[in-house]
Amino acid sequence: MSNFKSLPGFREFYPEAFAERRFLFQVWRQVARRFGFQEFDGPVLESLELFKAKSGDEIESQLFCFEDKGGREISLRPELTPTLARMVAAKGNALKRPIKWFSIGDNFRYERMQKGRLRCFTQLNADILGEAGPAAELELISLLIQLIQGFGLGKEDFFIRLSDRNLWMLYLEAQGFESETSKILEIVDKWERMPDEVACEKLSAIAGDRGEALQASIGGFLKVSNLAELSNAFKTVSGGADMGEALQARIDDWSTLLDGFDAMGLSGFVEMDLSIVRGLAYYTGFVFEAFDRAKSNRAIAGGGRYNNLIKKMGGPDMPAVGFGMGDVVLADVLKERGIMPKFVDTIDAYMVIGGEAERAVALADANALRQSGFSVDYPLKTSGFGKQFKMASASGARVALIYGSEELEKGVVKLRDMTDRSEEEVPRERLILALRDRLR
Numbered sequence: 186m187s188n189f190k191s192l193p194g195f196r197e198f199y200p201e202a203f204a205e206r207r208f209l210f211q212v213w214r215q216v217a218r219r220f221g222f223q224e225f226d227g228p229v230l231e232s233l234e235l236f237k238a239k240s241g242d243e244i245e246s247q248l249f250c251f252e253d254k255g256g257r258e259i260s261l262r263p264e265l266t267p268t269l270a271r272m273v274a275a276k277g278n279a280l281k282r283p284i285k286w287f288s289i290g291d292n293f294r295y296e297r298m299q300k301g302r303l304r305c306f307t308q309l310n311a312d313i314l315g316e317a318g319p320a321a322e323l324e325l326i327s328l329l330i331q332l333i334q335g336f337g338l339g340k341e342d343f344f345i346r347l348s349d350r351n352l353w354m355l356y357l358e359a360q361g362f363e364s365e366t367s368k369i370l371e372i373v374d375k376w377e378r379m380p381d382e383v384a385c386e387k388l389s390a391i392a393g394d395r396g397e398a399l400q401a402s403i404g405g406f407l408k409v410s411n412l413a414e415l416s417n418a419f420k421t422v423s424g425g426a427d428m429g430e431a432l433q434a435r436i437d438d439w440s441t442l443l444d445g446f447d448a449m450g451l452s453g454f455v456e457m458d459l460s461i462v463r464g465l466a467y468y469t470g471f472v473f474e475a476f477d478r479a480k481s482n483r484a485i486a487g488g489g490r491y492n493n494l495i496k497k498m499g500g501p502d503m504p505a506v507g508f509g510m511g512d513v514v515l516a517d518v519l520k521e522r523g524i525m526p527k528f529v530d531t532i533d534a535y536m537v538i539g540g541e542a543e544r545a546v547a548l549a550d551a552n553a554l555r556q557s558g559f560s561v562d563y564p565l566k567t568s569g570f571g572k573q574f575k576m577a578s579a580s581g582a583r584v585a586l587i588y589g590s591e592e593l594e595k596g597v598v599k600l601r602d603m604t605d606r607s608e609e610e611v612p613r614e615r616l617i618l619a620l621r622d623r624l625r
Contacts, residue, residue, distance in 0.1 A: 195303070220324070224286070225272070231267070270500070301482055315505075319445070320445070321506050326451075329475055329510070330475075342477065343454070344476060376403070467494055469491055470492065475510075481521065482518055487509065584623055596613055
């Protein structure tokens with residue numbers, strides 16, 4: 186046996202596992218195209234600076250990066266959004282808006298492996314660029330919901346946690362923390378997993394003796410679950426003052442988005458949850474994550490609005506919103522629910538061949554059948570009929586095509602239905618039509 190093993194966090198797919206993977210991709214593509222999204226792809230290797238430009242120098246520790254033979258600093262892509270931004274920036278205003286693109290591709294991150302997170306994973310990315318209003322979020326989140334529904338999951342199985350970094354900015358600014366919002370949101374992003382004393386210590390390092398009060402304020406804001414509670418939360422920190430224009434505009438956007446979900450019949454899938462802030466600082470508005478209601482897995486998908494990235498990549502000032510959905514967590518959820526289909530590769534016909542004279546005829550027919558669109562297999566070595574019928578059954582073939590000496594003399598092929606074992610003889614010149622009728 187070989188001592189060679191796959192690298193940690195990288196997967197191999199034997200045919201049965203690859204069939205599951207192909208199933209995921211098939212549903213992703215079907216639903217995305219149903220929404221009018223166009224598929225694209227980019228290079229797996231990119232300049233290291235591209236990822237630093239989006240996420241900062243600290244991202245380098247999470248990358249498979251190296252210097253190539255030309256002395257360039259490059260990296261395997263950890264995500265597709267920077268590539269998307271670079272590609273759109275290169276075309277600039279030549280692209281018709283809104284841009285609705287999706288991609289399915291491998292990504293690589295040098296991270297500690299854990300449940301739902303590997304070092305190589307396949308991700309669906311879907312993005313809408315060129316639309317600044319909440320109509321883009323409505324379209325994108327409804328796509329996300331239908332994608333997950335496409336695997337047989339309903340609102341009793343998953344939900345979308347919807348939040349808003351703009352609201353957080355306004356809330357923290359109302360308390361005088363305008364310059365510290367990014368640092369505070371990094372803490373909020375880990376709030377569910379962070380002990381209270383640790384959160385208080387971190388906030389006190391930012392807010393000084395106001396740390397405890399800020400912790401209590403954030404805790405209250407995290408309990409907000411509807412627009413009425415949201416307005417009250419802002420009145421509390423502003424001393425009862427009326428909402429400013431920026432806040433009112435943001436609440437109007439929330440109303441538009443929630444009304445849209447209601448009109449689509451999707452309200453049961455979406456919950457306001459301000460604990461979702463998506464730690465990456467490049468998000469600029471609505472953010473969201475899809476979660477398994479059993480809460481035994483990581484997020485199934487996540488994304489949000491990133492209005493500044495295209496301009497940062499040298500392109501036009503173009504609003505954008507998108508999400509990513511990995512195959513690892515999704516497959517785990519489907520298997521835990523017992524709804525991952527069992528795949529058995531089948532073929533249309535398997536040829537059972539008597540001898541070398543019959544083989545020459547069978548090979549000619551195999552080629553003609555394959556050119557006509559049928560999937561056909563046959564034994565590469567001559568053996569007894571009994572063994573060949575076992576091979577035909579194991580192949581999953583719906584029909585066995587029998588080429589014996591008697592059939593050869595009469596110029597016919599015997600068709601055996603592998604389900605009910607019924608048989609019929611057909612002239613070779615009618616084989617294509619007869620097989621088509623039989624399979625129909």
